Amino acid sequence: MTIRVLICEDQELVRTGYVTVFGAQPDIEVVGEAADGAEALEASERLSPDVVVMDIHLPGPDGIEVTRRIARPGATRPPKVLVVTAFNTDEYVYEALRAGASGFLLKDSPVTELVNGIRTIARGDSLLAPAVTRKLIGRFAARVRPAATPPDGRAPEILSPRECEVLRLIAEGLSNTEIAERMGLGFETVKTYVSGILTKLDLRDRVQAVVFAYRTGFVGSG
Template sequence: MAVRVVVADDQELVRAGFGMILGAQPDIEVVAEVGDGAAAVAAVREHRPDVVLLDIRMPVMDGIEAAGIVCAESDCKVLMLTTFDLDDYVYDALRAGASGFLLKDVRRDDLVHAVRVVAAGDSLLAPAVTRKLITEFVSRTAPRPAAPSAERLAVLTARERETLRLIARGLSNAEIAETMVVSEHTVKTHVSNVLTKLGLRDRVQAVIAAYETGLAVPGGPA
């Protein structure tokens, strides 16, 4: 079954180019191309795609707000588009539920790969890259009223808390298994339990939760 995609960008050449590249793939179907955030939300509601590409800066409704609505209303995965590497909107986009980021000058093959990766339920950012990004933003971002409290982690077992802490350090499942001296299958079970119990979409969201609850500390052990 083809991966269904919505492309949202206020620059016509960008969205048309992305749409053409993705539409040429045998396993990807572009179901809509729109020019603003509100239209993107409407397209997701109408077409129920697997992935939506959202430009961060768009008229009517920006990509951050649109991402929050899409993630709250559906299982559609969100890929944010930006012209700035690690700009000030990245952290807000992650908290809204984005599964990854693409610069608009992304290579053709990387664009296609990104869509396939997030459609499969994975985060586009590698764990180590995710940790570096979140560390930077958390370390210079004031505590937010909506941030989850440490008490939220009480639903996790000791092993699950340790798994979450290691995810936030940027370790892969194989590395977590080696550190905890368990099988990789057991780690996958712990990761799944963490996401389910905390109501998180993916590993990116897990990293955010670890930092915002204080389980992981910016500048802590690598």
């Protein structure tokens, strides 16, 4: 399957680099580019890409608002959104994940990670860079957690004890393989637990599961 990619990036040099690198892959086709939010919305509607590589700081509607509109619940065949950001200066990635992004990577990630990131979310998986997951989500979740919902660490009543343990490990940024090793379970068993968690909590993917875990206080942000 050829993955149709739309690149939304306001810096021309960076955008051109993405086009060159991604377009050279045998399974990726760059179908369009956008330099601002308005162009991104129009191109996404017109081109129906599989994956949108999104910069947060787009002129006009920013990357968060664009993500919210194109990945909104009820949208017909919404694209997957991969946020590529400079983590140390970007305090909006958490909101982008809440808006519907399927994952994020750092702008200084190796080319192979960026390419594999596109492939990962195109096949329906979510992508959280484990090295920064807890720093990112934990840091910003505390800012938006409703005051009426204190972080008491109580488990969601709808989840079983095993599912709660899996959710905690998801929030740490562990992959299904790593969770299986940590818990001494089979890979397929972990996949079943993850699927059950998403279904019971009405979440789209494991990115939303991480956001849920921090935002409700189930996992602490310290």
